[in-house]
Amino acid sequence: MAGPFNWLSQVTSVTAFGIQSLPQRLGSSLTSMLGIAGVVAVMVAVLSIAQGIMQTMNNSASVDNVVVLRSGSTSEMMSGLSGDETRFIAEGPGLARNETGSIASPELFVIINLLKKTTLTDANVPLRGVGKAAFDIRDTFRIVEGRMFEWGLNEVIVGIGARMEFEGLELGSTIPVGQEEWPVVGVFEAGGGLAETEIWVDSAVLQPAYRRGNSYQSVYAKLESPESYQAFKDALTSDPRLNVKPMRESEFYSSQSEMLYNLITGLGTFIAVIMGFGAVFGALNTMYTAVSSRTREIATLRALGFHSGPVVISVLTESMLLALAGGIIVAVAAWAVFDGFRAATVNMASFSQVAFAFDVSASLLMQGVVFALIIGFIGGVFPAIRAARQPVATALREL
Amino acid sequence: MTQGSGDLVQIKNVDKVFKRGSEEIHVLGGLDLTIPDGEFLALMGPSGSGKSTLLNLIGGLDRPSQGSVEVGGENIDQLSDRRLAAWRARHVGLVFQFYNLMPVLTAQKNVELPLLLTHLSRAERKKRAAIALDIVGLSHRNHHFPRTLSGGEQQRVGIARAIVTDPTLLLCDEPTGDLDRKSGDEILDLLQALNREQGKTIVMVTHDIHAAARASRTLYLNKGRLSTELEE
Numbered sequence: 001m002a003g004p005f006n007w008l009s010q011v012t013s014v015t016a017f018g019i020q021s022l023p024q025r026l027g028s029s030l031t032s033m034l035g036i037a038g039v040v041a042v043m044v045a046v047l048s049i050a051q052g053i054m055q056t057m058n059n060s061a062s063v064d065n066v067v068v069l070r071s072g073s074t075s076e077m078m079s080g081l082s083g084d085e086t087r088f089i090a091e092g093p094g095l096a097r098n099e100t101g102s103i104a105s106p107e108l109f110v111i112i113n114l115l116k117k118t119t120l121t122d123a124n125v126p127l128r129g130v131g132k133a134a135f136d137i138r139d140t141f142r143i144v145e146g147r148m149f150e151w152g153l154n155e156v157i158v159g160i161g162a163r164m165e166f167e168g169l170e171l172g173s174t175i176p177v178g179q180e181e182w183p184v185v186g187v188f189e190a191g192g193g194l195a196e197t198e199i200w201v202d203s204a205v206l207q208p209a210y211r212r213g214n215s216y217q218s219v220y221a222k223l224e225s226p227e228s229y230q231a232f233k234d235a236l237t238s239d240p241r242l243n244v245k246p247m248r249e250s251e252f253y254s255s256q257s258e259m260l261y262n263l264i265t266g267l268g269t270f271i272a273v274i275m276g277f278g279a280v281f282g283a284l285n286t287m288y289t290a291v292s293s294r295t296r297e298i299a300t301l302r303a304l305g306f307h308s309g310p311v312v313i314s315v316l317t318e319s320m321l322l323a324l325a326g327g328i329i330v331a332v333a334a335w336a337v338f339d340g341f342r343a344a345t346v347n348m349a350s351f352s353q354v355a356f357a358f359d360v361s362a363s364l365l366m367q368g369v370v371f372a373l374i375i376g377f378i379g380g381v382f383p384a385i386r387a388a389r390q391p392v393a394t395a396l397r398e399l
Numbered sequence: 400m401t402q403g404s405g406d407l408v409q410i411k412n413v414d415k416v417f418k419r420g421s422e423e424i425h426v427l428g429g430l431d432l433t434i435p436d437g438e439f440l441a442l443m444g445p446s447g448s449g450k451s452t453l454l455n456l457i458g459g460l461d462r463p464s465q466g467s468v469e470v471g472g473e474n475i476d477q478l479s480d481r482r483l484a485a486w487r488a489r490h491v492g493l494v495f496q497f498y499n500l501m502p503v504l505t506a507q508k509n510v511e512l513p514l515l516l517t518h519l520s521r522a523e524r525k526k527r528a529a530i531a532l533d534i535v536g537l538s539h540r541n542h543h544f545p546r547t548l549s550g551g552e553q554q555r556v557g558i559a560r561a562i563v564t565d566p567t568l569l570l571c572d573e574p575t576g577d578l579d580r581k582s583g584d585e586i587l588d589l590l591q592a593l594n595r596e597q598g599k600t601i602v603m604v605t606h607d608i609h610a611a612a613r614a615s616r617t618l619y620l621n622k623g624r625l626s627t628e629l630e631e
Contacts, residue, residue, distance in 0.1 A: 006516065013515050020503035300499040303460055304560075305488025305516045307481060393452075393461040396495070 010310040014301060018294065018318045025290055029322055032279075032286035036375050037326035039275040040368040044334040044360060046268030047367070050261050051359040057257040059193040061250035063226045064096070065137055068219040068236065071245045075256065076109040076217045081244070083214035088242055093235050094228030095221050098136065104221035105131035108203045110210055112176060115167040125166055127156075127177065128195075129203030129216075137222045140191030146171045147186050151202050154209075157186035159196035175199065178209035192357070194253065220249075276375055283379020287319045291387040298387050299395030308388035315384035316377065323376025327369040334368070335360045407568065407600050408434035408457055413466035415452050415623075426452050428623040430466070436567075439594040439601045441614035448620045450604040451572055457602060458491050458570045459483045471567060488516040492561030492599075496573035498553040500545040500560075506532060507541040510559045517564070531559035535589060551582030558589060562599070569593065571603040575610050587613045 022029055068089050073079035081089075086106035095102040108129035116123040132151070135141050149155035156175060163169040174181035182201070190196050207213065223229055233246045247255075291298070298311055339360035415427040426449040434440055434457075442450045455461040456468050459475045468476045471490060478486060487493075500509045510528040519527070532538045535555040545553055554574060561569055571590065575583030591613050593599045603614060611617045618625050 006518065009515055013512075017501055017503055024502075296497075296499060297501060300495070300501075301512075302484065303458075303487065303493055304513050305484045307484055391461070393455040396460070396499070397451075 007307070007310065010306050011313050014298075014306060014310045014314040015317045017297065017301075018290070018314045019321065021294065021297075022318070025286075025293060028286045028289050032283045032379070033322045033326040033329075035279045035282035035326075036323045036372050037330040039272060039279045039375065040327050040330045040372050041334055042275055043268060043272035043371060044331065044364055044368045045338055045358070046271060047265060047364055048334070048338050048358040048360045050264040050268065051361055051364055052357050053257055053264070054261050055357070055359045056192065056194055057253040058250075059140075059191050061193075061248075061253045062137075062139060062222075063248075063250070064223045064228075065249035066221050066223060066229065066232060066246055067249055067252040068221070068244050068246045069217070071243045073245070076107075077111070079217045081106070081216045081219065083216070085242060085244070086216050086219050088239065089219045089236060089244065090221070092221075092232050094223055094232040096136075096224050098133075100132070102221070103133045103136045104219055105134040105137055106203065106216040107131065107134065107218050107220060108206050108210075108212060108215075109217045110206070112199070114169070114175070117165060117167055120167075123166060125162060126198045127206070128198050128200050129206030130200055131203055133222075134200075134220065137220050138190055138193075138195060140193065141188055141195070143186050143188050145187040146184075149185055149200070149202060152205060153202070154180065154182045154205055155185045156182050156199050156201045157188050158184055158199050160187055160189050161196035162199060163187055165197070169199070177201070177206070180209065194256075272371065276371065279375045280378045283319055283323065283375055284382060286322070287315060287380050287383035288386070290318065291315060291383045294387075295390070295395050299390070299392050302392045303396060312384040312388045315387050316380040319380025319383070320373055320376040323372040323379070324369065327372025330372075331365040331368050335365060405436050406433045407436040407438075407471060408432065408602075409467075409469040410453075410456070411467050411469075413456065413463045413468065415449065415456065415461075416464040426623055427456075427463075430623065430625060432618075432625060434600065434602065437594070437598050437600055439591065439613070439615045440603070441611035441617040442602065442604045442620060443606065443608070443611050443617060444620035446606075449623050450620050453620065454570050454572055454602060454604050457568070458493060459487050485516075488513060489564065490566050490568060492564065492566040492569045494554070494557050494561045494569065494571040494574045496576040498545070498550075498557040498577075500553055500556055502545055505542050505544055506537060506548065506556045506559075509545070509556055510563050512560060513564045527563055528559070531563040532556070534562065534593075535559045549582070550578050551585055554578060554582070554586050555589065558586070558593075562593065562597075567600060569599050569601045571601060573604055573606065575605065575607060583607070583610065 069076065069079035070081055090102050090104035095104060097103065110127050111124045112127050113122045114125045115121065143157065144160060149157050154177070158169045168175060169184055171184055171187065174183050188200070203216065223232060229248060236242055236244055236246050302308065302311065338358040341358040410430060410432040413427055413430045414425070417424045417426060430453070442453060444450050452461065456463055457470065462476050467474055473486070475483060475486060501512065507528050510531050511524045514524040514527060529538060529541065532541050535558050537552060537555050537559065540548060540552060545556070548556065574590065575586050578586065587610055590601055590603065594601050603610070605611055618627060
């Protein structure tokens, strides 16, 4: 009587024969493996862009920071706050304080045109006017080259990502601000966050350059603790002098990247699925050929008394091993080539560029390998069933 | 395998019909055959006469369209596919014209193959395979792969694989069909010895009259019917 051990030993043996005979089918096996690898490569590359953008946004957010925009606006570009309003906001409860008062920075956000280094085409680059508290709010900010701009002077400092992506942002060069050219005096880091794609300047000098009077677009502020948020929000939303929308910084950045993240993820998945269909047919072809070239071998095993189940599992295992090999090779290659690769794209929410690094994370690699295995499974299942269903007597006659 | 009246195989009123599209091809019709235990039976006949089909029915590799096939007191046409496979593994040794060895396995491993379906330990499997290879005179070639063996040697490995489980019934489909005369004679000597010395019941399909002459009885199959005389 055949027990589970016996069945398992059949599976092991039949699978081993298939794998040992792989070198005899090297050409078609490699083609199938590379086809699957290509699909996984595209999927991992595209999704790593989405992950990279999300990572950049996450790096930007701090749990005890808040952003306040005019009610109804979905981005800083669309928002507008008067100087009085920013003062009322800064007086809100629950904000952290230092010797100069509450840590709140009214900010101005404009877009300037610079050439993108990779394409030499115009790109919208964010220029941010900040208050002194901005540097207490962004804990990760530090000057890495040159110096900080002087308050009240027409000077700018540039994010390290912006300098990498756009022309004319080297120390000592000048950039067009309104009708004038202002010098670049420093380069800063901000923990890999969104600010690294921006150019910063004193908001007090930026307002007249763009004839903004005493208006701003947002207020960034630091809370005493993350728990103070609700009290701060309630006070602002119930204040009849204000018509504003306070958000946690994480909530704000998440809303800013959502559209782009969804678009890239959707596109990447769509492309991967379409290419996946092609790879499935490639795998099907390979496995039908494999089954065909092993027809007599499989029939002989079944004639000797081996069951159909181990034959099915053997063909499936072979197909999935080829897919797994393709998936792993590409996962390693994608990680080596793409991970950390820097690029910039337009964030539809702010109509400005966001610089990011491709993020080939472990979970993304796992997704790629699982996708490869799914392709391998679908590519193997029909040939496997065919191998198991073919009448033994007929198959034995085939050469 | 239990044996009744001394007849190992009893085939009663067997029809075998193959379908090719809408066409029905009657290969065997109302066939009766009894094979006593210990007999060496040769089946001859022109190509397409149904010899291999009959052999496949006896070995449980195919099922009759009608009638019954009883081997060792068991109606094998009533068994499920799974039980039939297990029955074959226990009771039938198969020898093929083109040897059907696994190219990636050595002679020893090829012979061990049917033993993977038993509960024997690795050491016991190895020991039994060595004995089977010794019986066919190939113990010195046990680590050779099929591609390094001559046709005659490969067929000896095939026979060793067929007898390693000590089956009652050996079914040989053109065992000398791919061999030269000398190698063919050696294979026939071996089959004869297995029949006479070990009491194996052998059914051999062959086109070769010299091969058939080694059997204790020869039957001719023509147009799906058996006879003791070759019909013109």
